[in-house]
Amino acid sequence: MTEKAAPPSVFRNTAFLRLWTGTTASGLAMWALPFVLGLAVLERSITAVELGVVLATRTAGFLAAVPVAGVLADRYARRVVVFWSCLTAAVVTPVIALGMGRSLLLMAVAATIVGAGQGACRPAFQALVAEVVPESGRQQANAAMTLAVRVTTLVAPSLTALASLLVDARALLAVTAAVWLLAALVPPGGNGRPVQADATRAGFVADFVEGVREARRHPWFLAGLSALTVVIATGYSASAVLLPVVSRDRYDTEAVLAAATTAYTVGALLGAVLIARWRPRAAGWAALAGLGCYGLIPLFLLLPVHPFVLIAAYAVTGIGIELFNVPWFTATQREVEPGKLARVSSLDFLLSYGLAPVGLAFIAPAIDQFGTSAVLIACAVICFAAPAAAALVPSSRGFSARS
Template structure:
């Protein structure tokens, strides 16, 4: 949707201020709903929450298509609804994997998800650009609503065919008369997260990398591209190389089961340091392309085992709440990093900021690797694992 709205600015159907308002509203909706989304997805069947959340996002998309170029307020409200739907969908969608896939196959399932996402990111702009030339940006926004309808319906058609050996969700999970209040259930999710030191350490490392390495990609890469080439060549090459690397990483993890999974994952997360190092020391096109391919592979070396470990270690009736905390921290801190990078460049200079971000991307995962349970993203002993599941 952000790319499609960018095309709407290009064709004049949306003003730049309205674009900023729409993207900000979408982000606010996404983050604001996450705590509630985790509780709701643990209370009810994940497919039901995905259906309702996707329906909300679809309605917001159709409303956004109708509001383009007509009302900034209507555009803001519609984008907010899209963000709410997407935010409510994420924790429930994560819970669908263990609800439908047996544990030995979950890493492959998570790898398939990331391959689908990265392929969409790689091909989506080209498809959207062609669609904008043929149909116009408003119709493209409406098309995203159609895709949300598909997202709403598809899980309901597939989750009835659960894999054998899956830990079932309690049948009366959403109807117990003695269920605690909403706030108490959210706090219970926080307590569950605290039972897994590897999760807290990994989440801290992820937040550090997002605030620094991700911000470099979003803010510093365009600036370096303009200075080094006088054009957006480095920016386009970096973005494409990153997505290509992530696609390769997902394909790799569809079959490879690395030893010491957690340490390999944290090492992959630490490869984000390569991007700011390349931009600081040698921002030539081949170097930047190689750096961002490595970063893309590394981020999926982290993502796929991370999600698989959450689905294995966290009890099914608390998984969505822990996942919502994961998304809330990682996505919530991203705007802070984006806001700080540009002022830091003005004060300290581009190279100093890039080198500082590289150090942060290395130190964060390295410290997380020292946390108990981080080697395998699991409880360190059988007793601790049994306590966590109980």
């Protein structure tokens, strides 16, 4: 592997700076909502059951909107899709506050629409990077985008908690709506025209299927997405369900839970900084090796290791996931036909994010049926094996048909 000189900072690109700001704002608003609703439970404005329903409907709206948004963002200017999706989330977020203590149905419907707004902007934001940043700067740009996501993951809960000292949950929802409005207004216009000149001649299903065909033209993409999907569905689910249990039962403290989750995010930040400048020769193999680091989590949840070893495993996994994410997004923007990029990106979000709840739903019954050790061993093997299998696809070496 060799290292090449990094291009000038993408933050000198005003259009990208606006896009980065808008993406950061949308991420902040998206991550803040669950914590605001959690505060509403503490205030007794809603119950824990109502919280679960609202978050579930938000996720359903997100997943339903992603494939639709992929088609729309390829039919029309991506900036327009970002504007209307974020504006929808901004307008409807206060409706959740109106339903607090009055109508669970109103809150659930509003959360579904907000989730749809959140999901609809994802493929458009991803495609806009390719429009406003030259190819030589996209890896750095994608690293900056994922860095923003990780920072908001750390900052959103803290800012929400601090703000709750001054205002109640209803007021915080209004603030969240204002952040969504910022996300709607700030991003740049890209090329300012429909990407598909003849898109209106085909129906939605035909357009979506065309995006699937485009994805199938890239074996490295199918292999990498399959690996990512099963790693998230198993490794992420095992961590979400069993880390709190291991922290309590093995180490007798919730501090390990907090430290491990924080270490993962800090590791991801370090990984984003590293991959912003590092250009491995076999970028795809390096990325898949980073994804394979996720196997460390179920492995060390299984083994009776010192808590610092478990925390270090989470940090390494965080580094590894960004060593995968950034080259993955960059390769998708480079290799996929521009007029189909949003649809292919929507498949990425739909499968990798969409199957995570499925994994969470099955992990507890699997533990009851087969035992914790067997489930953790299976998850570790899958997390190591899936990226290794993806690496066997010839074009996976550089995430390119030219590999």
